[in-house]
Structures are given as structure tokens and as C-alpha cells.
Amino acid sequence: MGEQLPKRKCGPLDAEALTRYALASGDDNPLHLDLAIAKRAGLEERPIHGMLIAGHFEPVIRAWRQDFELMGLSIKFLRPVLVGEMFELSGRVIRVSQIDRPNIILRLMAHGLKADGSAGDLALVAEGKLHAAVI
Amino acid sequence: MDDAGSAIRLGPFKVSAARAAIEAFRSETGWPHAEGETRVPHIFPMRWLASSELRAAIETQLQARGGIAIHEAQSFAYEHSLEADRDYILTAELESQKSPDRLILRASIANTANEPLLQVETILRIVGAKESAP
Numbered sequence: 001m002g003e004q005l006p007k008r009k010c011g012p013l014d015a016e017a018l019t020r021y022a023l024a025s026g027d028d029n030p031l032h033l034d035l036a037i038a039k040r041a042g043l044e045e046r047p048i049h050g051m052l053i054a055g056h057f058e059p060v061i062r063a064w065r066q067d068f069e070l071m072g073l074s075i076k077f078l079r080p081v082l083v084g085e086m087f088e089l090s091g092r093v094i095r096v097s098q099i100d101r102p103n104i105i106l107r108l109m110a111h112g113l114k115a116d117g118s119a120g121d122l123a124l125v126a127e128g129k130l131h132a133a134v135i
Numbered sequence: 136m137d138d139a140g141s142a143i144r145l146g147p148f149k150v151s152a153a154r155a156a157i158e159a160f161r162s163e164t165g166w167p168h169a170e171g172e173t174r175v176p177h178i179f180p181m182r183w184l185a186s187s188e189l190r191a192a193i194e195t196q197l198q199a200r201g202g203i204a205i206h207e208a209q210s211f212a213y214e215h216s217l218e219a220d221r222d223y224i225l226t227a228e229l230e231s232q233k234s235p236d237r238l239i240l241r242a243s244i245a246n247t248a249n250e251p252l253l254q255v256e257t258i259l260r261i262v263g264a265k266e267s268a269p
Contacts, residue, residue: 008165010165017163020159020162020163021163021164023159024156024159024160024162024163024164024182025160025163025181025182025185026181026182026184026185026186027181027185028185050206050209051178051181051206051209052163052164054178054209055160055163055164055165055176055178056164056165058164058166058176058177058178059164059165059166059167060165069216070177070213071212071213071214071216072210072211072212072213073177073178073209073210073211074208074209074210074211075208075209075210076207076208077205077206077207077208077209129212
């Protein structure tokens with residue numbers, strides 16, 4: 001318990017990356033794609049789709065433990081990360097159990113990064129449930 | 136029209152995990168390029184939640200309630216992983232809540248033999264809804 005996942009810095013993402021994600025996911029909410037609408041919502045830039053950020057967790061988890069499968073993910077969106085900003089993914093093991101097979105519960109976080117590279121606001125928090133892969 | 140507290144059943148709809156769609160999704164969510172990789176990303180079903188039928192149901196609720204939807208929370212609970220190039224069956228329920236104003240979309244995904252594979256829940260907070268609770 002307490003083991004840390006390797007941190008991963010992502011981005012910065014540009015508006016084209018959000019357009020590509022919108023095409024891939026079907027989430028074409030104009031808040032993420034139209035600067036004027038984002039500004040009307042009080043944001044300085046288009047916010048990155050929360051699920052685009054959350055989608056980066058699985059490759060990080062997969063690189064950390066290929067012998068486990070991600071079987072559950074619960075995400076709470078807290079603060080936006082904007083176009084042009086970077087974000088950092090982090091996580092740690094908060095529980096290990098053996099019910100039928102080994103299970104790991106992870107606490108996952110994504111922070112926006114300030115211009116100097118230091119951690120900014122917590123953008124989202126998630127809990128991931130992993131089961132040992134069946135080989 | 137006030138459907139707060141009520142739930143609308145939607146579907147069943149046939150959805151698919153086409154390889155090309157999976158590759159596009161992977162490339163935009165931080166996966167390293169891997170030739171021939173067919174693993175379906177955990178959050179790939181978000182693509183199915185963006186279907187015109189589900190969006191229309193959400194939009195109808197938003198128009199009735201007023202305000203805009205903010206994505207507040209999202210969860211996925213798998214019993215079995217999905218496979219590429221397979222069809223699946225999606226059924227959903229859209230619940231409208233007050234105090235606070237929310238729409239909750241709960242989707243169930245099964246294989247074509249009707250074996251349950253996955254539960255997905257989307258929570259949308261409605262900001263600026265008419266007749267908001269105090």
C-alpha cells in the first residue's frame with residue numbers, strides 16, 4: 001500500500017487536439033471547441049475535455065502493471081485545464097485485497113501545471129479498481 | 136414540463152467497437168502507438184454515450200429545465216473487458232434530479248448474447264436551471 005505510480009506530464013494540448021478528441025469520442029460540446037463560448041462561460045481559453053484527461057490514466061496504469069486489468073474507474077471533475085496548459089497525472093495504491101484474485105485500488109489525480117512547471121489546481125480525482133489479469 | 140425525479144428508459148441500441156474507432160480514440164488519449172493493438176480503452180464507451188439518441192434525450196431535459204450541463208462525474212464498472220470489432224447492446228436510463236439539479240445517465244452494456252459486461256454512469260450538473268431548489 002502507498003506505492004506511487006510514476007508521474008506523467010501531458011500536454012500542452014492545442015485546439016486541434018481537442019477537435020481530434022471530439023471526433024474520436026463524439027463529444028463535440030462547443031464549450032471545448034469554440035473560444036467565444038468558453039469566454040462567455042468565464043474561461044480564458046477552451047477547457048480540455050475532462051474525459052480526454054481521464055483517458056490518459058489507463059496508459060499510465062498499463063505501463064506500471066501489465067499484469068493487472070483496469071476494471072473500474074470513478075472520476076470527479078473539479079477544475080478545468082485549458083488549451084495551452086499542461087497537466088500531470090499521479091496516483092498511489094490505497095488498498096490491496098484478495099477476493100477471488102488479487103485486487104488493487106488506486107487513488108488517481110490530475111493536476112493542472114503552472115507555467116513554471118509546479119503543480120496547480122487539482123483538476124480531477126479518480127478511483128481505479130484493478131484485477132489481476134487472467135492469463 | 137417537469138420531469139424532475141423521473142427516469143426515462145432509452146434503448147436498446149446496437150453499438151460497436153470498430154477497430155478504426157478504437158485506434159482513433161487511443162491516439163487522442165495518450166496511448167503509445169502499437170501496431171495491431173486491439174485493446175479497447177476503458178473509457179471508449181463514452182463514444183456510445185454521444186449517440187444522437189442519448190444526446191437528444193439529454194437535450195430535451197435541458198430545454199425543459201433550462202440551464203447548461205456541466206460534466207460532474209463519470210464512472211465505469213466492468214465485469215468483462217470489451218473486444219474490438221464486436222457489436223454490443225446498450226440500454227440506458229436518464230434520471231432527472233432536483234436539489235441539486237442534475238441529470239444522471241446510467242447505461243448498461245451487454246454482448247449480443249445479453250450477458251452484462253459493463254455499467255456506465257454519467258452525472259451532469261445543471262447550472263442555471265429554472266426553478267432551482269433553494
